[in-house]
Amino acid sequence: MNITAFIGSSREHSNSEMLADHVLNGIPHQNLFLKDLNIQPIHDLRHSKEGFQFVDDDYDQIIQALLTSDIVIFTTPIYWYSMSSIMKTMVDRLSHAIRDERFPQLKEKLQTTEAIILAVGGDEPKIKGLPMIQQFQYIFDFLKMPFLSYIIGEANKPGEITKDEQALTQATLLNNQLKARINV
Template structure:
């Protein structure tokens, strides 16, 4: 069993990173910090005749790091009732990878993984 943690937070040692480290304490994990990566937003060409264009950024390197793992933990603070933009850009790009001939087994590989989300918000939710 191998685990990759994908951190979507932008603040070093923030609440979600602290909670994630507590939850994974004693486990062998690979940590991936999206804040240290350049991942461009998707330009949706799913229906374009020419298909997706190659993008020169760190996205494929991150995909190559997570694919060998059995378990993925997505760790993100909640910003405006959702995941961070960095995490959203990363997940949005999966649409491109599903059609990338360099990753012919991407869908099958990702569907065989267990995935967990650790999310932290701080807007006094008990008042709402």
């Protein structure tokens, strides 16, 4: 089973990345750090005569990860009550990717790729982060992706996620579930 974690924080060793590390401890996976990729914002040409045009950036790495993963984990800090801007840019570009003639199998593949959300915020995130989870649910519904699970952690300063016992317990449970599925 192939698992990819899209790490959407702009901070090194962020709380959201630490939560992903906890979920994926002992499980083979790959991390894609969105902050290290050159992903251009979407130029929406869906309804124009010429349609979407090729964009020379690193987004093909995202597409390749989506095409080769059985589970994808969207890992993001909660910024202004939503996902990080680099995560949102990645998601926005899916409009282009599912129409990209170079990857005709992508839309169908996404229908069998399970999604997990890991989010960490500092202002009552377990309540105020729920609209973001709903936003992801709508995205997954649109793409017909199975939505496996989500965890919202509470932390602000670097390393504070280690104090959120509820999120860490949920992460351990999810880790055990994933290990059982892949026989690790």
